[in-house]
Amino acid sequence: MAALSKTQRRKRRLGIVGDVYAILIYTVLYIPVAVMMVFSFNDQKYNFYWNGFTTEWYGKLLENDALIGSLWYSLIIAVLATVISVVIGTLGALGLKRYEFKGKRFINSMLYVPIIVPEIVLAVALLIIFMNIGLSLGLGSILVGHCTFCIPYAVVTIKGRISGDGYELEEASMDLGANRIQTFLRVTLPSMVPGIMSAAFLSFTLSIDDVVMSNMLSGARNSTLPVLILSMNRTGVTPDVNALTTIMILVIVAAMLLSNGVKALLRRREKAAAR
Amino acid sequence: MAESIVSLINVEKRFGSNLVVRKMNMEIQEGEFLTLLGPSGCGKTTTLRMIAGFEDATSGIIKVQGERVESKEPYQRDVNTVFQNYSLFPHMTVFDNVAYGLTIKKVPKDEIQRRVTEMLALVQLAGFEKRKPDALSGGQKQRVAIARALINNPKVLLLDEPLGALDLKLRKQMQIELKRLQKKLGITFVYVTHDQEEALTMSDRIAVMNGGVIEQLDVPMEIYDHPKTRFVAGFIGESNIFDGTVKAVEGDLLRVETPSGMLTTRGKGFQVGEEMHVSVRPEHLEYGLAPAEGFDLPAILKDFTYMGTVVKTALDLRDGMEVKFSRFEQDYGLREGDQLFLRWDPEKSVAIKKSAT
Amino acid sequence: MSRQRLKNGASELQAINRRRDIHRKTIPALAQAGPVSVWMVLFVTIPMLYIIYVSFMSRGVFGDVVYEFSLESYQTLLDSTYFKVIVKSLQVALFTTVACLLLGYPFAYYIARKPPEVASRLIMLIMIPFWTNSLMRLNSWLLLFQTSGPVNTFLQWAGITSEPITFIYTDPLVMLGLVTNMLPFAVLPLYSTIEKLQNSLLEASSDLGANPRQTFFRITLPLTFPGIFSAVILVFIPSLGIYTVSDMLGGGKVLYIGNIIKNQFGAIRNWPLGAALSVLLLVITGLLIFVYTRFAKLEDMEVV
Numbered sequence: 023m024a025a026l027s028k029t030q031r032r033k034r035r036l037g038i039v040g041d042v043y044a045i046l047i048y049t050v051l052y053i054p055v056a057v058m059m060v061f062s063f064n065d066q067k068y069n070f071y072w073n074g075f076t077t078e079w080y081g082k083l084l085e086n087d088a089l090i091g092s093l094w095y096s097l098i099i100a101v102l103a104t105v106i107s108v109v110i111g112t113l114g115a116l117g118l119k120r121y122e123f124k125g126k127r128f129i130n131s132m133l134y135v136p137i138i139v140p141e142i143v144l145a146v147a148l149l150i151i152f153m154n155i156g157l158s159l160g161l162g163s164i165l166v167g168h169c170t171f172c173i174p175y176a177v178v179t180i181k182g183r184i185s186g187d188g189y190e191l192e193e194a195s196m197d198l199g200a201n202r203i204q205t206f207l208r209v210t211l212p213s214m215v216p217g218i219m220s221a222a223f224l225s226f227t228l229s230i231d232d233v234v235m236s237n238m239l240s241g242a243r244n245s246t247l248p249v250l251i252l253s254m255n256r257t258g259v260t261p262d263v264n265a266l267t268t269i270m271i272l273v274i275v276a277a278m279l280l281s282n283g284v285k286a287l288l289r290r291r292e293k294a295a296a297r
Numbered sequence: 298m299a300e301s302i303v304s305l306i307n308v309e310k311r312f313g314s315n316l317v318v319r320k321m322n323m324e325i326q327e328g329e330f331l332t333l334l335g336p337s338g339c340g341k342t343t344t345l346r347m348i349a350g351f352e353d354a355t356s357g358i359i360k361v362q363g364e365r366v367e368s369k370e371p372y373q374r375d376v377n378t379v380f381q382n383y384s385l386f387p388h389m390t391v392f393d394n395v396a397y398g399l400t401i402k403k404v405p406k407d408e409i410q411r412r413v414t415e416m417l418a419l420v421q422l423a424g425f426e427k428r429k430p431d432a433l434s435g436g437q438k439q440r441v442a443i444a445r446a447l448i449n450n451p452k453v454l455l456l457d458e459p460l461g462a463l464d465l466k467l468r469k470q471m472q473i474e475l476k477r478l479q480k481k482l483g484i485t486f487v488y489v490t491h492d493q494e495e496a497l498t499m500s501d502r503i504a505v506m507n508g509g510v511i512e513q514l515d516v517p518m519e520i521y522d523h524p525k526t527r528f529v530a531g532f533i534g535e536s537n538i539f540d541g542t543v544k545a546v547e548g549d550l551l552r553v554e555t556p557s558g559m560l561t562t563r564g565k566g567f568q569v570g571e572e573m574h575v576s577v578r579p580e581h582l583e584y585g586l587a588p589a590e591g592f593d594l595p596a597i598l599k600d601f602t603y604m605g606t607v608v609k610t611a612l613d614l615r616d617g618m619e620v621k622f623s624r625f626e627q628d629y630g631l632r633e634g635d636q637l638f639l640r641w642d643p644e645k646s647v648a649i650k651k652s653a654t
Numbered sequence: 655m656s657r658q659r660l661k662n663g664a665s666e667l668q669a670i671n672r673r674r675d676i677h678r679k680t681i682p683a684l685a686q687a688g689p690v691s692v693w694m695v696l697f698v699t700i701p702m703l704y705i706i707y708v709s710f711m712s713r714g715v716f717g718d719v720v721y722e723f724s725l726e727s728y729q730t731l732l733d734s735t736y737f738k739v740i741v742k743s744l745q746v747a748l749f750t751t752v753a754c755l756l757l758g759y760p761f762a763y764y765i766a767r768k769p770p771e772v773a774s775r776l777i778m779l780i781m782i783p784f785w786t787n788s789l790m791r792l793n794s795w796l797l798l799f800q801t802s803g804p805v806n807t808f809l810q811w812a813g814i815t816s817e818p819i820t821f822i823y824t825d826p827l828v829m830l831g832l833v834t835n836m837l838p839f840a841v842l843p844l845y846s847t848i849e850k851l852q853n854s855l856l857e858a859s860s861d862l863g864a865n866p867r868q869t870f871f872r873i874t875l876p877l878t879f880p881g882i883f884s885a886v887i888l889v890f891i892p893s894l895g896i897y898t899v900s901d902m903l904g905g906g907k908v909l910y911i912g913n914i915i916k917n918q919f920g921a922i923r924n925w926p927l928g929a930a931l932s933v934l935l936l937v938i939t940g941l942l943i944f945v946y947t948r949f950a951k952l953e954d955m956e957v958v
Contacts, residue, residue, distance in 0.1 A: 040764045047761050048779065050834060055783045057794035071802040110689045117687025121679065125691070132694040134952055135702065138887065139939050140895020142912050143932040146919050147701035150708055150929070170697045177690060193351050194384035196371040198398035198449060202682075208401075212388045231788055233898045238919065251789045255902055259793050271786040278782075292429055353671045368674070 055271065062264035069261055079265040086262055088250065093266065096246040099161065099236075100229040103168040107225040110169075111176025112218055116210070118177065119184050133174040144170065145238035152239070159241035167235035172228055176221040183217030227274075300363070302327040302485050303348060303376075303453055308357030310343050310509075317343045319509040321357070325453070325487060330479050332488045334496040335506035336532070341489045344506070345455050348487065349378050362452055376453040377446035381461055383438045385430035391417070391441050392426040398449040416444045419478070436467045443478070453485045460495065472499055493533050497521065505529045526652050530576035537582065537620040538649075539575045543567050550643055552591065557614035561591035564648025574649040579609075579623040581645040589640035596620065598635050612639070702936070709929035719925050727930035736914065740934070743910040746825070747893040750832040754840035754889045755882065757833070762844035762881075766851070777845065780838050792831050792902040796822055823905035831899045836892065840885040843955070847881025848874075883946055884955045891939050911935065 061069050065076035084090060118130060136144055145167060152163050191213060195205040233248040240249055247266075251259060301324035310318040318340040325331050333341035346352040347359060350371035359366050366374055377398070385394050392413055393400075399409045417423050420440040430438060439459060446454055459475075460468045476499050479486045490496055496503050497517045504514040505528070513525045524530035530538055541555030551564045553575055562575045584596070596612035599619070610622040620639070712724035730736060765776045783791065799805050799821035806818040821827050851874065859869040897912030904913075911931055918928030943952070 040760075043760060044764050044776075047757065047837075051780065051783045051837070053798070054791035054794035054834070055786050057797055058786065058790045061794070061797055069797055070800065071807075072804070110693060113686040113688075114690030117683055117685075117690070121683035121687060123683055123687065126687070129687070129691045129694055131952070132698050133690075134943075135698050138891060138943060140891060140912065140935050142895045142897060142915050143705070143935050144698070144701070146915060146928055146932055147705040148697065149919060150925065151701045151704055154704075166697060169693070173690060173693060190380060190382060190384040191386060193349075193371065194378070194380055194386070194445075195397070197349060197351075197376075197378045198401065198445065199372045200397075200401045201370065201372050204401060208397075209386055213386065215388070227785055231785075233789060238916070248787065248789055251787065251793070252898065252901060255789075255793070255905075259790070264790065267787045267790045271782075274785045275782060278785075292427070292432070353674060355671075356668075 058264050059268045062261055062268045064261050064264075067260065068258040069264070070258065079262045080269075083262050083265050089247075089262060089266060092245055092247045092250040095161075095244050096230055096248070099164055099168060099246060100226050102165055103172050103229040104222050104225040106165070106169050107172035107176045108218060108222050110173050111180055111221055111225075112211075112214065114173070114177045115180035115184060115214075115217075119181055120189070133177055136171040136174050137178070141171065141232075141234040142238070145235050148235075149238050159239055160244065163239040163241075164236050164246070167239045168229045168232060171232075171235070172225040175224050175228065179221040179224060180214060180217040183220075184214060300327055301325055302362055303487070304358070304360040304363075305344070305348075306358040306360070308344075308347065308354045308359060310340070310347060310352060311355040317509050318347070318354075321509075321511060323504060323511060323514065325485060328483050328485055329501040330476070330486045330488065330499060332490060332496040332500040332503045333506055334490055334493060334503050334532075336491055339506040340509040341491075341506050342457055345378075345457055345487060345489050348453070349376055349455050350374050375451055376455055377449050377451035378455040378457065379439075379442050379446050379459045381458045383430070383442040383462075385438055385441055385445075387430055389429075390426060391422065391428050391430070391433070394430065394441055395445045395448055397445060412448055413444075416448045419447075420444045435463050436471065439463065439471060443475075447478075447482065447484070451484065453487060454479075456486060456488045458489055458491070460490075460492075468495070475499065497533070505532060507532070523647055524576060524649065527574045527576075527649055528652075530574070530647065530649060535579050535621055535623075536576045537579065539577075539618075541573065541575065543569050543571045543573060545569060550591075551648055553648075556616040557618050558593040558595065559591070560594060560646075561643045562646040562648045563643045567648060567650075572651045574651065575646055576649060577641055577646045579621040581641050582620065582622045582639060583641055584622075584637045584639050586637055588638045591643070592638065592640040594639035596637055596639050598633055598637065600633060612637075614639075705929045705932050706936075708926055709933045711926050711929075713924050713926050716923075718923075724926070727924075727926040730927055731930055731934065736931075739909055739914055740911060743894055743912075746829060746832065746910065747890050749829060750836055750893040751840075751886055751890040753829075753833045754836050755844075755885060758837055758840035758844055758885065759882075762841045763848050765841075766845050766848035773845075773849070777842070780841060784838055788835065789898060789902055792835070792899060795827065795831055795834075796903060799827055822903065823907045825904075825908055828900050828903045828908050831903045832893055832896070835896075835899060836889045839888040839892070843884035843888060844878065844881045847878045847884075851877055880950045880954070883950065887942055887946060887955070891935075891942065894938065895935050 061072075062079055063075050063077060064072055065078070066073040118126065148163070148167055148170065152159065157163060191209050192205050195209040196202070200208060231248060232246075233252055236246040236249045237252060240246065245253070251263060254260065254263065303323075303325040305321050305323045308318060308321045309316065321340075321344065333344060335341050343352060347354050348361070350366065350369060350373075354367060361375060386397070389397070395413045395416055396409050399412065404412075413426070414423070417426065420443055422437060422440050422444065425433070425437065425441075430441070433441065442459070456475075460471050463471060472495060475486075488496075488499065497520075500517055502514060502516055503520050505512045505520060507528045513520060513529045515523075515525075520529060520533055524533060524536075527538060527540075530536045539553070539555045539557060539560060541553040541560070543551050544554045544559070545552040546567060546569060549563050549565065551562050551567055551573075553560050553562060553573070555575075560575060564573075567573060588595075594614060596614050599611040599613050602609040602611075608623070612620050612622055614620060708719060709727055710723055710725070712720045712722050712726050714720040731740065765773050768776060797803055801818045801820065801822070805821070806815075809815045809819065855873055855877070856869055859873045860866070864872060894910075895912045895915075897910065897916050900908045900910050900913055911934070915928045915931045915935075918924045918931070946952070946955070
């Protein structure tokens with residue numbers, strides 16, 4: 023084999039340095055996840071030190087009413103927030119993309135407020151308003167809070183995926199005899215599905231992981247899972263919480279892989295059909 | 298005279314303060330291939346979109362098959378469009394795209410199957426049913442777009458620069474195919490393009506548009522040989538246009554004075570003192586070493602461009618006007634910078650009235 | 655007579671056009687842009703204006719808001735205790751931002767130079783940890799660094815220290831938490847600008863005689879500046895307001911602006927002060943965004 027030139031050797035060395043660096047960064051990103059999973063098997067009531075392996079927390083999980091209750095609460099809020107945000111976000115993305123109206127620029131910049139301004143500011147601002155109009159805190163107030171930051175993300179995500187100026191496909195559809203409603207259902211909506219899906223995923227993950235909004239806007243009675251974890255912090259988070267969050271991330275990743283797998287399969291089928 | 302299938306009567310379109318189409322009147326005959334030709338911004342696409350129903354006319358009447366359609370939605374009109382950028386539905390297969398119009402009309406499944414298969418065979422895309430638009434070439438997308446429109450048996454097919462995105466070779470091929478298809482099906486085609494060659498080769502009639510106005514509506518040969526306005530003369534093919542004033546009328550012959558010198562052309566209905574234009578095609582220009590009778594157009598030879606068998610030549614006239622010239626007889630042994638005198642057969646030049654605008 | 659009819663025809667057409675405009679544009683525009691506009695005005699514009707209003711009110715004896723104009727809250731901010739917290743928060747946010755940029759840029763560059771399929775997998779690999787509950791990820795650092803945790807055990811076993819070191823509830827651990835939490839928000843915008851950078855530009859630069867270092871500073875860095883600024887905004891502003899990291903890893907001993915604001919609406923109950931601190935965060939955010947919009951469009955910021 024021919025000897026490598028000096029530049030080739032330098033490039034190769036740089037490549038190795040890059041690989042090592044990337045692995046290091048990934049390690050740092052994954053350490054917390056790994057530790058969380060490992061300590062879900064810790065045979066101890068509180069996670070102060072490692073005391074041997076057990077799987078009992080996965081079983082005892084269901085007995086922890088507060089934990090399961092907060093999980094349900096979080097899930098209900100996340101699902102509702104996702105549905106509301108995706109519906110309003112889909113319509114909003116279309117409306118803001120296509121129509122010119124007074125105040126459109128204003129609404130567009132308002133959308134960036136929840137995305138950029140620290141969440142605590144929006145949370146206390148909403149809290150003051152709710153207190154002043156005498157709204158009792160609870161599921162409703164948390165839901166409004168979550169939607170307020172999920173909607174902008176949904177609008178931005180979906181708007182970015184609307185192809186072209188947005189009208190051509192609709193014109194083609196109407197030209198071929200479909201009225202406005204048929205056109206919306208058969209052409210507009212289906213062509214937006216990828217954007218809607220990622221908006222839904224994003225809204226759900228934002229909502230289910232949210233601490234600040236939920237913490238500021240929840241009433242005394244129920245708390246979401248993250249709020250519960252935050253309150254456990256003083257006494258130490260128990261291993262059954264580790265078990266629960268381990269199951270949750272595994273479910274999310276599995277769902278993600280599944281949907282990617284299905285997408286890849288469909289694409290392959292299409293290619294096969296094309297051949 | 299055949300029944301006109303589309304009529305535009307005094308149609309105007311205004312976008313804000315911008316008058317895009319002015320007082321347009323046009324009768325489109327059943328079964329003809331009519332082209333709206335003009336530079337970008339001349340209002341041709343807007344005219345097409347008003348017929349399709351995507352734009353409302355600001356004023357005027359549009360009739361399809363004798364029926365007024367201004368208050369009809371695009372989906373209520375018996376016309377279909379082939380869009381410039383194809384506008385195929387990305388989430389549907391070729392089959393579903395073509396079947397779309399029939400599906401909306403709730404045509405029975407087996408009939409859809411049969412008609413789509415037929416239509417795809419007609420545009421030579423049999424076997425592509427299950428592909429998505431992403432997996433098609435530009436030419437194939439174009440065929441799908443045409444099939445998708447034609448399957449609805451429209452009274453009129455509107456085509457908005459359908460070949461604009463294709464490369465030259467494919468465009469030529471598709472021009473022939475489109476023309477063949479139109480003859481075979483006998484459907485009226487209203488075709489929008491800015492490509493004059495395309496217009497001349499495909500159309501039964503051409504409407505040359507400029508600034509929202511139809512400058513001339515006629516068969517291709519008339520448009521080419523007898524342009525009615527200065528714009529048409531300049532837009533269709535290469536042309537040398539002289540602006541001048543009639544000095545004398547001698548039967549059919551006009552003596553015209555221009556800044557470049559005296560010239561002679563054939564023309565009827567002109568009066569002495571009238572301002573007008575004279576258009577001469579490069580292939581009709583002749584020259585000699587001395588002024589010919591009725592001409593006084595000295596010119597300086599500027600440069601040659603050899604293009605295969607044709608030699609293109611540019612000549613500078615007295616007033617600095619540049620004329621194009623496509624024949625050059627070598628025997629004079631002329632070089633750049635030499636002086637010569639232009640002339641032509643007055644029968645071959647066109648006298649054009651000065652337009653009101 | 656006929657002119658009159660023509661005139662009638664014209665106004666009739668105008669009426670048709672107007673009616674159709676309502677059907678085609680007004681109704682769909684209202685139905686589509688309406689809900690989002692109403693939501694944004696009700697739950698963003700009004701609360702934001704109201705919090706600014708409250709920040710200029712005074713605090714009652716029982717922690718209630720007394721609606722009388724006062725600059726008291728803003729004066730309190732200048733008190734040494736609060737002022738120190740503000741300065742420290744700014745320092746920590748700045749540190750986090752710089753650390754994320756320095757760590758994130760080479761990482762984003764590394765990913766962007768990979769073939770597209772590999773790059774998208776690598777990006778996915780960054781996202782996955784962030785679908786894990788964020789508090790539990792922070793809790794993991796606590797578990798690792800606690801007095802009897804693995805890190806101290808290892809340090810003692812290796813003989814580096816005889817007594818366990820107190821890592822938890824200290825600023826450095828909070829900063830570690832912040833940096834690891836914020837890193838993706840720097841990497842993603844950086845990645846997308848570096849990825850758009852055309853290889854031919856780098857080749858042209860080296861063809862014109864620039865060495866790799868010169869190419870980096872003269873071509874790569876200036877062209878990826880929008881991504882860098884997006885990263886600054888997406889890391890600095892949240893770091894400034896976040897309180898969960900300092901709550902989890904600081905154990906109530908490490909206080910930043912976010913914690914102070916939260917406390918004003920909890921036990922301490924001083925809404926005008928909390929509002930004034932929020933307004934401070936708004937002003938800092940506004941300034942940064944103002945600078946950003948001088949040379950880039952807000953819409954182009956990669957926020958997702």
